[in-house]
Amino acid sequence: MGRATRLSIAVTAAALAATLPAPVAHAETAGFSVQTLHFDTTVGPDGGRHCDVEGDLYTPTGSSADRPAPAILTTHGFGQTKDAQRPTAEFLAGRGYVVLAYSGLGFGGSGCKVTLDSPDPDGRAAQDLVSFLGGADGIAYRDAAHTQPVPGLDLVVRDEIAHDGRALPNDPRVGMIGGSYGGAVQFAAASVDPRIDTIVPMITWNDLSYSLAPNSATAGAGVSSAVPGATKSSWGLLFSAAGVTAPGVDGYRGDPTKLVGCPNFADQTCKVLVTAMARGFGDPAAVRFLRSASVVSYVDRIHVPVLLIQGEEDTLFNLNEARATFDALRGQGTEVAMIWQRLGHSSEGLRTGFARRPDPDTQYPTRRYLDWFDRHLRGASVDVAPAFAYERGWAADPSDPGRAFANAAGPDVGTAFALHLSDGGRLTTDPATIRPGTQSLRTPPAGLVDGATPSNLSVPPGPRPEQQPAGGIAQWTADPQAEPLDVVGAPTLDLEVSTSAPVTGPADAPVLFVKLYDVAPDGAATLVNGQVAPVRIVEPGRPVRVTLPAIVHRFDTGHRVRVAVAGSDSNFRGGLVPHQVSIPAGDPARQLVLPTVAN
Template identity: 40%
Template sequence: MRRAATALLTSALAAGSMVALAPHVAAAAEITPRDLTITVTGLGPEERTCEIDADLYVPAGVTKKRPAPALLTTNGFGGSKGDQADYAQGFGEHGYVTLAYTGLGFVDDDPCPITLDDVEHDGAAASQLLRFLGGDPSIEAVDDATGKRVRIDQVAREDSRTGVRHDPQVGMIGGSYGGQIQFATAGFERAAGTDRLDAIIPQITWNDLSYSLAPENSSLPGSTARSGSVSASGTGVFKYQWAALFTTLGVVNGAQDLQALADPDAFTRFFEQAAGNCANFEPQVCQALAEVATVGYPSQASIDYLRSNSVASYAHDVRVPTLFGQGQADTLFNLQESVATYTALERQGTPVSLVWQSWGHSDSSPQPGELDERHPARSLQGRAALAWFDHYVRDRGPEPPQGFTYYRDWVFAATGDIAKAYAVAPSYPVGAERTFHLSSTGPTGGALVDSPDQVATGTSGYSSVAPIGPNYTETSALDQSGPVSDPAGTAIRFSTEPLTSAMDVVGSPRLTVQLSSPRVAATQALGPGGRLVAYAKVYDVGPDGEAVELPHRLISPVRVPDVTEPVTVELPGIVHRFEEGHRLAVVLAGGDMAYRGSTVAQPVTLTTGTGAPQSLTIPVVP
């Protein structure tokens, strides 16, 4: 969510309608935006008054007599209204008025704090901006250049059709922090009974912020994000590297400083400093940082606070047509979060399409032809966004299909054709499940076999050795170029035989195991600090048995509620081809350099051949 890591957070994404084309529009002159200060009032229980820094883009020829539909957009975390300029110019060429604004708390010396895109502050503020676009004279706006009051009369309205005063034809678009605000706005409008918002295109954003920053993948509702939720019943594992960037304190020397936080004393000092110098955050954020500095994980109160600032807590109020994009290359907001939101909206009848695009917070570079913010009609995702808005906001064109669309890197590598690289399905999930069984052949792991009859009797084991690491998968947001590593004794691996044909996996694998750790069994009743922390991941092992690829560096941390019972772990969603001759492997590790795990060593064993459930199920598409 930090600006340096997410240069492309305000983008037009597509799902089921990604093959739709918009008419070619000749390049138009650059729109000169008007710099406005808009006053919003009555925010939250404190009834705060805040000043919004905004830019208004009105295309040439749009007037009171010739009004046009509008779009509202705001920045990703740590950004500003200027980040939306290419997007505003690009959609302006297609006749859309755009109001781009800097989110609450991100203007220098802003007296209003960062409220994490909650409904009652951020959603309420955006709702007033919708009213401003609808011509509401009670919303005070001043042109910063002239000092004169501004009232909008160039935006098309639908008051007569909806019966709602100051109701513009309007959609929202944006990514990350600028994606979640769209859910908050839709939720506020629905709760108010006004529903002014006509369509949204949120990108690479969260379902449950408590899961994003402290994931727990062994106690998801129904053991899967396909339940419509990633709100785990247990306490998760702190994603400290992303959180260090998220605080806005940042790190001076990038990856070097983040890796230095692996030292327990450095970790404690950093997060104590963050808690004491909490910039412009709400006090609850500072409290959560103080907790992780002391005990290494958030309290239930902090989990509840983060969850309340998430669409997971009010998805029932999101009824606006939603085109939702999530990045395959994203270790901050993973694909499981998008599955949870998509499923919740689809089940309640909200028109929704889901796209898994190539890029996300971990790699913000789209593929050629995939995305062009400044010229949306020249990119696959931009054309689809235009089709979505044209139908739901402008009320023109056919209804875009609702479904699931996903990028396949192996197809793009073979063809160079971005349209062919995207597969289209009527819904998520896709494919059929294939189950492998874990078979231990020694202390370091063993095989993945097709039949329970092939399972050998044996025991494998590992131990964590430090709260952070020594296993390496990435330096979050900064570096994914280094090789993944699992030092001896810190992980166990189970692998298939070399594949006789390529195998395409789309979705989240599922690992069910029975672990044993007498030390943890004796301490787990004491609370989260006494429970087993582990990290599950899927490797693509090359033909030589040495080259290892961890797809997009994605892993599934768990804090196991009860180590004496079988546990099911949902692994990260991936779109990946395991080539012929390669092996698929599942790994359980005791540590990871990007997370804060147990403060004490936790020896763990896994025994196969005794009838205990030890299996890996993967979603395979033809």
């Protein structure tokens, strides 16, 4: 399986990898029929642009105008087509839901170009599919030429009032589900269509400018930063290749407009990708463009219940992104719950997880999203708590699958555990033992890489050895654990960085890469979940707080905590100007803080 395929199959896989805390009974599966249709969707500010969308309609046996059923709309991850949603669609149709699985714009048999799940056109296109589910004619056809019309459905439950309080035409009882690219489009659709009743976005982004070029030294709420970060070169190249090759020869032949300008991408996307790869960060226009395709820009327009599912092993869209969305939704009073599960874009077992079919009796996320739909689409009296659940890999037990997940009222479950930077590369818990000292490292020129680091496209279990040259990394290591240390949440590192040369702005600023390791008794170091926190230091000499990607991890007895600051990383485009960097220790405020929970 190629890397592009591995990236895209995360749509269904991320919801299927975990185990169920307590078995519950659900309706037995029933039969259904499947029909492939084409939809004439209209997008753009004036609705004057037409985009053909190809989709598969799954109709449960027995559903009719006299026995209507609720509906679910679903689409896929980046580079995929509607076919990737077949396991989920069959699972939900077998439980009595009308399901429409479709290929997003620019993918599979759907027309127009890839536009990064923007409210318009991607949200607008989904809006027309909702209208079809609600009974609107003139949208669905049996053929791509739109010459054989199919009437709007009359077998989906109708709502009298939409979520904005208005009585709107063709208003079905409908939810959405999907992962990665198919997760972000749900926010886009819900932001423009109040007829959508609930959404379940999985392993997706909050701010695409952070996802693709994070600066982990953010000053405000969420993950967005006023200072540009460092481009994820590995993910960026894979993303670019997957988008350009997605239509294939037949797709480009069937819609030659995909070749005009930027191949299969909106023209501005190419500008963003080229600039980000060349400079190592996006300019202000690029950041604005990426954020416009992100829920962070329009979260105030999301007012339907949201179940977020995010992967702990995900170096593309990390846990901090789901946390940012959760906080924003909860802060404005929107009903929201969140699950952190092991499987994400970077999981080594992604193929295995993808091959599994949904099973609410053995898979925790599946049970949770089925309960969520039954509650919000059927009105069933089913408990959809807790507001927050996280999977603990160390607690997995085949004889007691309920141990894998812990529940809480919210994600602030950890208590701060401070480890202070001290001379000799030591991390100490006792401020009285701190000793002053300085570690130095260099950053290479032109955004190049000194040495080599493992790919963050996948996170294999066990050690992840790095080849860092002497003088290319600074690190501090704690004493062996006398008992297990369980971390749930985002670690922070407070440090001060000075440079030998002046810094005038982002272009000549040093870029550093902060990493958290689990060091085994034999000395083998594992980069926790493959996560790296880049920081662009535009004000050397001033204290900076680095917020690392959140983790759920146990440092077992005898293991040691290590934090490292590197001058380069093979998965990122580093700083353009070389720097000699010094990081002092000895001040109690220079510390690594881990959010820990009781064993």
